[in-house]
Amino acid sequence: MELHVWGQGFDLPSIDPECLAAITFFSIYVKPEKWRLVQSSDPSVSPNRTLPALSHNSRWISGYDDIIRHATTSNDVLVKSVPCLAPIQKAHLIAYTAFIRKHGAPLISLSLYVSSANWVGSTRPLYSKILRFPLPWTVPLFLRSRAHSTAAHLSLSSLDTDYVSPKEKDGSNRQQPAAAADVFNRNPTLESLRTRMHAVTGSLTPDVRSHIRLDGLASDFYAPLEALLRETNMGKTFIQTGGQPTALDCLCYGYLALMLFPELPRRFLADSMNRKHKELVRFTVMMRNLSRKNGDLRVSNSEDGMGGTLARFMDSVADKMPGGLGDAWQRWKRLAAEGKLAGNSVVGWEAYDVLHLAAQILGATLVGLTAAAYKGMLGLGPGPGGHKAWERQILGLGGKGEAGKMFDMAFEAL
Amino acid sequence: MPESPRRTGSSSIFTIPSPLRQLFSHFPLVTYAASELPVRCPDEESRTKNTLHVFSSPTDAPRGLPSYNPTCLKWQVFLRLAGIEFETVASNNHASPTGVLPFLLPRAPTAAIEAAREPEEKGTELGRIPLHHRAVLPVASGKLEEFGLSYDGGAGGKRVGDVEGVMRAEVYQSLLDTRIRCAWLHSLYLAPENTELLGRLYVNPISRSYVARASTLHSLRRAAEAEILRATGTAVIDAGAIYAAADEAFEALSTVLGEDDWFFGSEKGTDTKAGGEGATEKEVDPRSKPSLFDAAVFSYTHLLLDGDMAWQDRRLAELAAQSPALVRHRDRILDICWSEPVK
Known part of the structure; x- marks a missing residue:
């Protein structure tokens, strides 16, 4: 079996929490001679373009849950059997898995990608090591913009000093959403109290304010996990199995390790865990020791040639094409992959998509023409000499056929 | 050095071309009288009731039938479980001050509440405005839980449990x-x-x-x-x-x-x-x-x-x-x- 993951960093075998979780599960439960790790850092290897992905007998399985299910049901690959769970334990496992993903992923996005200090100081240099040239020019930017959208609902984009939200681009105020929400909170009798509170929050720098919020968010994530840890097995594993880790323990380790271990310029997640959630720190360190017990991992790098890297680079450039073309290209790729998954060979374009694209191109052309016409009315040529040259072009077009005549008529009408 | 035509005042990018200026000087062509408020607007009577604005069909909403939007239905059911009386109104996202449904317009305070107000509160500038003349502030979905839990269900005490902290x-x-x-x-x-x-x-x-x-x-x-x-x-x-x-x-x-x-x-x-602190005996x-x-x-x-x-x-x-x-x-x-x- 080959386990494809994002590359290593922060002294951990992968810098993606789900990949790290899969590696941990495999190094604890799967016989070392039965699998090897491929740090391909290329999601397009698997049919649904997600890492981690497992290739087993030329079949692809991707996503942590499916990989674990596949590994535990395959014959003769496990060192020891994965503990059997009672129905209520299974229910908890599923619920806590969803909880970790929902609340953990935005926190990791904030810490590793959104925060400018950490991105410039740690994460971006790491990607330069992981990815082959020239991919570090494009792929990390894509990952960062995805992290922005993952963490958007926490409205902490102020951590990113270069980030300009779409609203600010329009020239409106950064505080606007908060102000809109405030309409609801306003209560005349509390007005004076509120002004005093504003004075307190107003005296805090944005850094301190976001630090307080981050600490609260981190605690919201840590507290339920720590409570579950205390509840079962006296803080050894999440689910009472006699000390045997389950898929949930491995997943949780994947997220907690990336919060605790990286040496970052801003260590708000690690600080909060160290300060208030000692049980989780103990658990994370215990899991790291457990995953390293079976010796070193068998790692091989992706054997992609230069051609593959270039193709991937061109693809990531195409994703960013302006005027809606990049989006259309991304969507086409996704629909093609979805079609393959569902067993159709035809891409499921809707008629509307084609119309939409055509309208966009038409719209861009019209804007260009209008701008040109407006410029002409003002007499704003590139200069007296250039202006003449431009007129000549139009006259030239007029002599060339239908389209040229139409242009002439249009300008005469103006 | 010959002066570039851009420098001259008449041909800056901000100057409106004269054909356009002439065109716009004709506007407004007609000014209509202000139209009346739509019939659906809340009148004096409907302000005496709580109204919950949800996604619903115009036929279902007055009968209080379940909304077809999960988020709206969640709050509709929660308020019903809490024993709060309210009317549902078919609405859409554009009607909501936060841009999302549902939201609740609480009923305007009645004369009894007005009479029971503290005298010192009436002394303030804001207090001189009768309560029912003040704009009633809508309760957004984020505050609805508080609203529902604060409601005392009458004889049986509170009818809904608080899962905050569970x-x-x-x-x-x-x-x-x-x-x-x-x-x-x-x-x-x-x-x-x-x-x-x-x-x-x-x-x-x-x-x-x-x-x-x-x-x-x-x-x-x-x-x-x-x-x-x-x-x-x-x-x-x-x-x-x-x-x-x-x-x-x-x-x-x-x-x-x-x-x-x-x-x-x-x-x-x-x-x-909470029961121990309060007067609830049973x-x-x-x-x-x-x-x-x-x-x-x-x-x-x-x-x-x-x-x-x-x-x-x-x-x-x-x-x-x-x-x-x-x-x-x-x-x-x-x-x-x-x-x-x-x-």
Whole structure:
């Protein structure tokens, strides 16, 4: 079996929490001679373009849950059997898995990608090591913009000093959403109290304010996990199995390790865990020791040639094409992959998509023409000499056929 | 150095060309008198009642029937469980001050409350304005839980339990917010067989024009796609995986509910504490109270099991129907909130 993951960093075998979780599960439960790790850092290897992905007998399985299910049901690959769970334990496992993903992923996005200090100081240099040239020019930017959208609902984009939200681009105020929400909170009798509170929050720098919020968010994530840890097995594993880790323990380790271990310029997640959630720190360190017990991992790098890297680079450039073309290209790729998954060979374009694209191109052309016409009315040529040259072009077009005549008529009408 | 034509005042980029200036000087052509307020606007009488603005059809809303939007239904049920009297009004996102439904317009204070106001409060500048003349501030969905819990249900004390601080409820809530929500979005917005249903609920009420409907449908679908991709964190929408995940989620919910009447009934430790402080003498079994989490589960199971929804792609509906515990739970809430048979 080959386990494809994002590359290593922060002294951990992968810098993606789900990949790290899969590696941990495999190094604890799967016989070392039965699998090897491929740090391909290329999601397009698997049919649904997600890492981690497992290739087993030329079949692809991707996503942590499916990989674990596949590994535990395959014959003769496990060192020891994965503990059997009672129905209520299974229910908890599923619920806590969803909880970790929902609340953990935005926190990791904030810490590793959104925060400018950490991105410039740690994460971006790491990607330069992981990815082959020239991919570090494009792929990390894509990952960062995805992290922005993952963490958007926490409205902490102020951590990113270069980030300009779409609203600010329009020239409106950064505080606007908060102000809109405030309409609801306003209560005349509390007005004076509120002004005093504003004075307190107003005296805090944005850094301190976001630090307080981050600490609260981190605690919201840590507290339920720590409570579950205390509840079962006296803080050894999440689910009472006699000390045997389950898929949930491995997943949780994947997220907690990336919060605790990286040496970052801003260590708000690690600080909060160290300060208030000692049980989780103990658990994370215990899991790291457990995953390293079976010796070193068998790692091989992706054997992609230069051609593959270039193709991937061109693809990531195409994703960013302006005027809606990049989006259309991304969507086409996704629909093609979805079609393959569902067993159709035809891409499921809707008629509307084609119309939409055509309208966009038409719209861009019209804007260009209008701008040109407006410029002409003002007499704003590139200069007296250039202006003449431009007129000549139009006259030239007029002599060339239908389209040229139409242009002439249009300008005469103006 | 010859002066460039750009320098001259008449041909700056900010100068309006004279043909355009002449054209605009004709406006406004006609000025109409201000139109009257629409008939649907709240009048003096409707201000004496709480109104909850939800997604609903104009025929269902006055009868207080369940909304077809899970988030709206969740709050509608929660307020009903709490025993609060309110009217439902069919509305849409553009009507809401926060841009999302539901929101609640509390009733204007009555004369009795006005009379009982503290004299010193009346002394302030703001206090001189009679309460019923002040704008009533809407309660956004984020504050509705507080609103519902603060309501004293009368004889039996509070009718709903507080799940704030029950960590397990928070954890299981993420099952609803991720797995079940994704499957719901896929089922309603993306499954081609359910296009007719989607059209009936969200697209057709907006406009009669074919172009506007096609455009709305398209943007709704695109938004649902983006939301699913964001929530699953994958690059591709894999329908099989989404429904498998929802199946697991329903199974987990069904297991954790078990034979109980309400979710996490035994864990509402805060409830007994509150009872000790207050004057409530009798020990109420905390399991006998539903909470916001029950309303949240009901909002999905009811819409999936409801015959009126006319699901054509029944994959998700069948997953919900598989669990007897969840079906019983849905019937129980339906009995309490809509005791007279719906329709």
